[in-house]
Amino acid sequence: MKKNYRLLLAEDEPSLGLILKESIESRGFQVDHCEDGEKAWLSYQQKDYDLLILDVMMPKLDGFSLAKKVRNSDSYIPIIFLTAKSTTEDVIEGFEKGGNDYVKKPFSMEELIVRVKALLERKSNPIHQEWxxxxxxxxxxxxxxxxxxxxxxxxxxxxxxxxxxxxxxxxxxxxxxxxxxxxxxxxxxxxxxxxxxxxxxxxxxxxxxxxxxxxxxxxxxxxxxxx
Missing domain, CATH: 1.10.10.10 (Winged helix-like DNA-binding domain superfamily/Winged helix DNA-binding domain)
Structure with missing residues (x-):
């Protein structure tokens, strides 16, 4: 994997957002943290990100709505949803809104990092003109x-x-x-x-x-x- 991946983290709980940001950065990633969906959308428009981590229940613009806006401009950037909503219908809705993965709260940091790395690895190895x-x-x-x-x-x-x-x-x-x-x-x-x-x-x-x-x-x- 390449170094210096930039991630956008949208999480409205300040303490959890800070913990996630520091933990992910300790693994060598760059992380921009936004506390609501509108700020996250503005940040997404201004910078070049490799992966998005979006809380579902956020003020101003929820994670599903934000993902839908992102998908209108980029079909392939990996999106991971973080949420306490865990019914089958919720998971299906997450995928329908363009998510690549769905992490249910509470979760371990190692689980999240593994999922982040897996999506970035897949993104960095697209199919070229070869077997x-x-x-x-x-x-x-x-x-x-x-x-x-x-x-x-x-x-x-x-x-x-x-x-x-x-x-x-x-x-x-x-x-x-x-x-x-x-x-x-x-x-x-x-x-x-x-x-x-x-x-x-x-x-x-x-x-x-x-x-x-x-x-x-x-x-x-x-x-x-x-x-």
Whole structure:
């Protein structure tokens, strides 16, 4: 991992915010702490951050609303939500608002640091024009090619683009609308149906590895699970 990652921490409890800031900085990160969502949004607009840690229940602008605003300008910056809200519905809402991870209070600092490092590591190793392992397959986005042992499977341009997006967020929920906006330019009904067709084709081409699945999370999007 590169050094000098800059993180934005939005936490409205001053004492907890100070503890988190000092603890994260002791691991070598730079941290800007804001005590409400509006200040965090202004800071996000003024500086270049590598990851956001957002408390959900904040004054002026809550964490979910802040994440939604961020996602309108950046689809890929990692976002971790901190919250005491722990129902399944709350977690789903967090992912729907663009979160990459969801840490329930109370939590250990080591747990948070592990999650931060995992997301930053994933962000710093995007897929380039080279062979990338996907379960028991190998994928080359430039050549639009999948390999399974000695067998080669050629992908269409759109199949390759969709698979690349899923791999970039493998084992995470991937917002359906974000993929549609990026690859099709619009999240309308007809483009959504088109993407469903490509997902079905990719599932068929990846079926030789039973531990590799593309899950459809109804109402949200997709999740590429690599066993």
């Amino acid at each position: 990338t392992p996907v379960g028991k397959y190998n994928f080359h986005p430039g050549k639009q090619l999948l390999k399974f042992e000695q067998e080669e499977l050629y992908l269409t341009s759109k199949e390759s683009e969709v698979l690349k997006e899923l791999i970039l967020h493998q084992n995470e929920l991937t917002d359906r609308s974000l993929i549609l906006e990026k690859l099709w330019g619009s999240a309308d009904f007809f483009n959504a149906r088109s993407m469903d067709v490509y997902i079905s084709k990719l599932r068929k081409k990846l079926e030789k590895d039973p531990d590799l699945q593309i899950l459809n999370i109804r109402g949200y999007g997709y999740k590429l699970v690599c066993g």
